[in-house]
Amino acid sequence: MSSVIKWILVLIVVAGGGWLLWYSGWITALTGPKTASNTVTPPPVATTTPPAAPAPQPVNMNGMSDAKDASxxxxxxxxxxxxxxxxxxTTDSASLDAAITDKPLPQAN
Amino acid sequence: MNTHMKYTMLAAVAMTVSMAVPLLASAQTVTMPTPDAATPPAVSAATPSSAPRPTSAAVTPKVQTAIDKADKEIDRRISALNDLQARIDAMQRVTANFKQTLTTNISNQITGLTQLKAKIDTDTDMTTLKADVKMITDSYRVYMLVIPQARVAASADREVTLVTMMNQLGAKLQARVSAAQSAGADVSKLLVALTDMSSKLSDASAQSQASVSVSAGLSPDNGDATKQAQNAAAMKTARADLLAAQKDLLAARKDADTIVKGLKSLPTPTVSASSTAPSTTTTTQ
Structure with a gap:
């Protein structure tokens, strides 16, 4: 048997052994990509970030509702x-009446 | 013409100029006067710091009584001016420049009265006191014009604000009535109320503007009886205009109430079994 054939047989044996290891999961467990089943998900970290601010509401005059809201x-x-x-x-009217009819306090002569 | 009279007339002229400007934001075509033009009656005599008040024993009861009366009148005016300032701050439909002009004028008036009061409080003889008290009387002609003019402006401002608010409400009511009409409801009475509401609001707006127009250009009478009568008549007209506008607004409010109640009372449209028309969405509540 030539040395070439010997080397081919060795490579086949090594390749076959590697395939067996991969097939049985050993290589995957050692070097393969981690899957959800074997990773530890860190617990959610509480953050102090406030919730997103609500969209600014239109300023409605003197307590009026939104101009498009007819509910x-x-x-x-x-x-x-x-x-x-x-x-x-009504208060304004009373104040105006008081202003129009205002009389000064009499002063000393 | 003595110094006191000069100051009084100067203040009167300044006030007239400052008030003869468009009050409502919809008419801002006239150049605003400089706010510092309104100078209150100045206290020309010695300041209180240079003439500290003597002990009460040095003031005769007659002088003290006169001082008390003068202080009371000055306090009354300052209180009224402060109240007016608070109302001006709340005005919504005037320009910022106009509000600032009013604010400056009122502030100057308060400052002048405060200084005058301090001066009067240091008076010890009746001659000086009478001269100072005369300043109170003279300045009253300015005060009696400024306060009503600003009050008219404040009332007109409120009425124009209300017209704007009611127009907004009217648009919503119109949309609701139209929807009800499209749904087949009888809205004839509601349409009448809507038309009346619109008419009342239009008239209220015109009356409010008229009240400002008739009063803003007035000037203090400075003792002129004819001028005094003209001012009184103009202020009476402005008052009548405001009352007419207020009456319109109340009528419009009543119309709005009629429409709201009418919308609630509309029967829910029903689709008969034989009808082939598509079902409609009710607008009744």
Whole structure:
């Protein structure tokens, strides 16, 4: 048997042994990519990052609801806001009346 | 013309200029005056620090009584000016420049009155005191114009704000009524109310503007009886305009209430068994 044939047989034996090891899982366990089954997932780390800020809401005038919201709740909110301003108008009117009819306190002669 | 009168007239002219500007944001075409033009009646005599108040024993009861009356009137005006300032701060429909002008004028008035009060508190003789008290009387003509003018502006500002808010509500009500109408509901009464609401709001806006127009250009009468009568008449007209606008706003509010209640009372549309029309989404509540 020539030496060449001997080397071929050795390579076949070595390759076959390697295949057996791979097939049985030894090589995979030692060098192969880690799978979900054999990795330890670290516990979630609590972070101090606040939750994402809500999208900025449009500024509604004097308690009015969103201009595009015509729901019942929005109508109730709007009428309440209007009533508040109407009360303020009553106060304004009273203040104006008081200003128009104002009289100075008499001073010493 | 004595110094006191000069200062009083100067303040009067300055106030007139400062008030003769468009008050509402929708009319900002006139150049705003410089705020520091409004100078209150100045205290020309010695400052209190150079003339410390003597002991009470050095002031006669008559002088003390006059001082007390003067202080009371000054305190009353300062209180009114502070209240007015708070209201001006809350105004929404005027320009920032105009608000600043009013603020500066009021601040100057308060400063002048405060200095005058300090001066009066140091007076020990009736002659000096009478001259200082006269400044209170003279400055009243300015005060009596500035306060109502600013109050008219504040009321008009509120009314224009309300018109804006009610117009926004009106648009929503109109959308709801239209939806109900599309769904087959009888909304004829609601449409009448909507039309009336729109009309009332339009008139309220016009009346509010008129109240400002008639009062903003007034100037202190400085003792002129004719001018005094004209100012009084103009202020009365402005007041009537504001009241008319307020009445419109209340009527519009009532219309809105009618519409809201009407929407709630609309029957839920039903689809008959024989109907082939697609089912509709109810707009009633």
């Amino acid at each position: 019942d709740a929005a109508l109730v909110q709007d009428t309440a806001a209007i009533d508040t301003q109407l009360q303020g108008l």
